[in-house]
Amino acid sequence: MLVLLLGPAGKAFGEDGKIRILTSIPPLYCWAVNVAGDLATVENLLPADVGPHDYQFKPKDLKRLQNADLIVLNGLGLEDWFTRAIQANAAEAERKVIHIADGLAETDLIFHLPTLELDPSHSIQEGHDHGPRTQDPGPGTGHRHEHDQANPHLWQDPRLAMHGVTNILLALQRIDPAHAADYQRNATAYLSRLAALDAEIRQAVAGFSSHTVVTYHDAFPYFCRRYGIELAGVIEQVPGSDPSPRYLAELLKVIRARKVKVIFTEPQFNPRLAKRLADDLGIAVAELDVLETGALSPDSYEDGLRRNLRVLQQYLK
Ligand SMILES: [Zn+2]
Numbered sequence: 001m002l003v004l005l006l007g008p009a010g011k012a013f014g015e016d017g018k019i020r021i022l023t024s025i026p027p028l029y030c031w032a033v034n035v036a037g038d039l040a041t042v043e044n045l046l047p048a049d050v051g052p053h054d055y056q057f058k059p060k061d062l063k064r065l066q067n068a069d070l071i072v073l074n075g076l077g078l079e080d081w082f083t084r085a086i087q088a089n090a091a092e093a094e095r096k097v098i099h100i101a102d103g104l105a106e107t108d109l110i111f112h113l114p115t116l117e118l119d120p121s122h123s124i125q126e127g128h129d130h131g132p133r134t135q136d137p138g139p140g141t142g143h144r145h146e147h148d149q150a151n152p153h154l155w156q157d158p159r160l161a162m163h164g165v166t167n168i169l170l171a172l173q174r175i176d177p178a179h180a181a182d183y184q185r186n187a188t189a190y191l192s193r194l195a196a197l198d199a200e201i202r203q204a205v206a207g208f209s210s211h212t213v214v215t216y217h218d219a220f221p222y223f224c225r226r227y228g229i230e231l232a233g234v235i236e237q238v239p240g241s242d243p244s245p246r247y248l249a250e251l252l253k254v255i256r257a258r259k260v261k262v263i264f265t266e267p268q269f270n271p272r273l274a275k276r277l278a279d280d281l282g283i284a285v286a287e288l289d290v291l292e293t294g295a296l297s298p299d300s301y302e303d304g305l306r307r308n309l310r311v312l313q314q315y316l317k
Contacts, residue, residue: 013069014041019176022068024079025052027155027291028100030301031165032072034190035172039179043068044296051268051292052078053239057085068096070171075099076109076152098171100154100164108160109150110221155291156223158198158305162191197302201309202227208316212258214251216266216274219290232258235274242273255281262315264288286311 013019019040023029029044036042045064046055052074065071065086071093073079086093101109154160169187173180205211205227212230213220217239224231233251236243243251255263255277262284265271271285278285288311291304 013176014067016041019069019172020067021070021072022064023072024074024082025155025292026294026296027161027301027304028072028074028164028168029296030298031161031190032168033298035165035168035183035187037182037186039176039182040070040172046293048295049268049293051290053268053292055081057081061085065093070175071097072168072171073097073099074152074154075101076154077149078152098167100160100167101150101152102167104154104160104163108163110225111150151218151221153219153290154222155301156220156305157226158194158201159226160222161301162194165191165194193302197305198226201305204309204313205229205316208312210259210261210316212260213262213264213312213316214255214260215264215288216269217290219266219292220264220288230258232260235263235277236269239269248277252277252281255283262286264311266290268293284315286315288312 018038019036021032021036021040021042023032023042023044024046026044029042032040032042043064045061046052062085073082076099083090154164165187169183172183176183211228212232213224214233214235215231216234217236218234220229221231223229233254235248235251237247254260260283263274263278263286265274265285265287267287267289271287275285288308289304291301294300294304297303
């Protein structure tokens, strides 16, 4: 068990006087950098090539947690390794941890797995790396079981990203009230960029001829819901573990019936299985970036969504 030694509340920030922010994944890094501007140093906990599905908390990470003034996590089970690692000092850690998901309404969240509706008797109830879930009786019913875990991939929806940016803004204003107006000004500028990005994607998707996709893992339901794209299925329901032959046979039927034109792979997964499926079906394979890994820059969140939009345009136009 790791022991997290946190300094007393109200201590000075880092040696340079700047707030030290630690984030878990690249989109959160971008949002924090844009809200904090020059007033903070932002560091991302995960290495550029390791996604939150695979991450193992390292003893050296403990030092980075101790040094941070604010820790920005996604929540919804994405960083269970973090929660487990700090269990011994959870109450202390809570003081400096915020979650992007905090304050979202239950209706903002998505609980169901993509359904294979051709055969409703084929119930899919395997878990997901992010946490246990069970199958919803169908999209849009709003029903869920008590212990269901919502899908964590909030950042794929720029409108939910704006909620996350606002959570970061409020946290920075709370711990550094002297600069509240600066954070507000930075956040307002960034929020208007995200609103423009949302409008740009909406307008582009409205012109597509096809609105049905299959993705590699269940990372795009928020994006699809926001822009009216139908997610017909995913290849790996449990990231990192191969689907059963029976599941794949069902998925092939769905892809044919829905006339899906392309299967989307993701950078952190081996595209071999998707390529084989696409070859069998005579359809295309292309890559969408979940943004769980990759380079860190203030613009990389917006750049990533625009890159994905260009891929979608190419295959669904
Ligand atoms: Zn994921």
